[in-house]
Amino acid sequence: MKLSTKGRYGVTAMYDLAMHSGKGPISLKSVAERQLISEHYLEQLMGQLRKAGLVKSTRGAQGGYMLTKRPEEITVGDIVRVMEGPIAPVDCLLSENSSSCAKASRCVTRGVWQKVGESIAKVLDEITLADLCLEDQRINHQ
Amino acid sequence: MKLSTKGRYGVTAMYDLAMHSGKGPISLKSVAERQLISEHYLEQLMGQLRKAGLVKSTRGAQGGYMLTKRPEEITVGDIVRVMEGPIAPVDCLLSENSSSCAKASRCVTRGVWQKVGESIAKVLDEITLADLCLEDQRINHQ
DNA sequence: ACTTTTTCCGACGGATTTGCTAGTATAAGA
DNA sequence: TCTTATACTAGCAAATCCGTCGGAAAAAGT
Numbered sequence: 001m002k003l004s005t006k007g008r009y010g011v012t013a014m015y016d017l018a019m020h021s022g023k024g025p026i027s028l029k030s031v032a033e034r035q036l037i038s039e040h041y042l043e044q045l046m047g048q049l050r051k052a053g054l055v056k057s058t059r060g061a062q063g064g065y066m067l068t069k070r071p072e073e074i075t076v077g078d079i080v081r082v083m084e085g086p087i088a089p090v091d092c093l094l095s096e097n098s099s100s101c102a103k104a105s106r107c108v109t110r111g112v113w114q115k116v117g118e119s120i121a122k123v124l125d126e127i128t129l130a131d132l133c134l135e136d137q138r139i140n141h142q
Numbered sequence: 143m144k145l146s147t148k149g150r151y152g153v154t155a156m157y158d159l160a161m162h163s164g165k166g167p168i169s170l171k172s173v174a175e176r177q178l179i180s181e182h183y184l185e186q187l188m189g190q191l192r193k194a195g196l197v198k199s200t201r202g203a204q205g206g207y208m209l210t211k212r213p214e215e216i217t218v219g220d221i222v223r224v225m226e227g228p229i230a231p232v233d234c235l236l237s238e239n240s241s242s243c244a245k246a247s248r249c250v251t252r253g254v255w256q257k258v259g260e261s262i263a264k265v266l267d268e269i270t271l272a273d274l275c276l277e278d279q280r281i282n283h284q
Numbered sequence: 285a286c287t288t289t290t291t292c293c294g295a296c297g298g299a300t301t302t303g304c305t306a307g308t309a310t311a312a313g314a
Numbered sequence: 315t316c317t318t319a320t321a322c323t324a325g326c327a328a329a330t331c332c333g334t335c336g337g338a339a340a341a342a343g344t
Contacts, residue, residue, distance in 0.1 A: 002232065003231040005332065005333085011251050043293095059339075061288060088143075119262060119264070135250045140248050148303090185320095185323095186323090189323085202313095202320060203319045
């Protein structure tokens with residue numbers, strides 16, 4: 001029931017980009033240094049976020065990454081889904097159709113996992129990057 | 143963000159025991175057959191639940207497992223904590239003290255994971271094995 | 285042109301977890 | 315006492331996770 005570092009680092013990096021949004025491309029090197037994440041590993045994660053359309057990149061010197069939308073328009077749920085896949089504590093909640101267990105409609109425990117998944121998604125989808133930036137103001141600059 | 147089969151099978155097995163509670167020891171073989179779980183693998187999981195005090199076992203012929211408490215007194219959260227460890231999407235939420243990241247008190251994303259963890263725990267701690275048995279009545283015996 | 289900075293890409297490797305199997309210990313009943 | 319049913323324990327193969335490494339491609343400055 002743990003989030004992998006992919007999800008954690010992904011959110012942290014996107015938060016860092018949000019904190020510097022409007023200042024042109026931000027290099028991964030600077031993100032990695034500020035957030036104490038391996039730069040090479042972070043490259044892999046940003047590749048996923050780029051393919052998913054949450055960030056755009058500029059190659060070459062003075063290049064880096066930028067958000068494709070405003071911080072208010074990107075939720076933590078968006079990021080976690082890209083990094084970790086669908087938010088569902090068990091696989092049988094996906095693919096209503098075929099491969100799931102035959103007695104899904106009569107499965108008692110399934111209801112439990114469904115409630116858990118919905119509860120997680122609700123929390124993650126209500127928090128935007130802008131919220132995190134505000135929180136930073138509150139916590140770190142009193 | 144997935145539950146492993148440990149948690150899933152653990153809850154399913156405990157639910158099966160609850161469905162047969164009051165009928166003496168239930169053999170793992172019968173649980174495994176009804177719930178389509180590998181019997182030997184299930185033994186491992188029940189060992190953890192036994193050490194945690196949620197079930198008691200009787201060895202030898204006619205032996206098996208029984209709940210140590212009434213189904214109303216055991217929540218899904220109890221079982222998941224035994225099988226998967228503390229309900230926390232990231233480790234830095236545990237051990238407030240030393241090993242966690244130095245800037246925990248000023249970490250913005252930490253608040254997100256804390257909310258997620260609390261949300262999951264709330265769902266799991268509100269559902270008891272008795273609730274699952276009632277749900278079975280409703281779904282499978284109309 | 286050349287150098288530097290940066291993103292991009294693929295492969296590899298150690299550590300951990302997962303899901304399962306084989307074999308042993310224990311107790312009940314014939 | 316012997317057989318059989320059952321809990322218990324140790325270990326193992328495959329997958330996943332969490333990075334590392336080496337380099338190629340692109341853009342900017344000199």
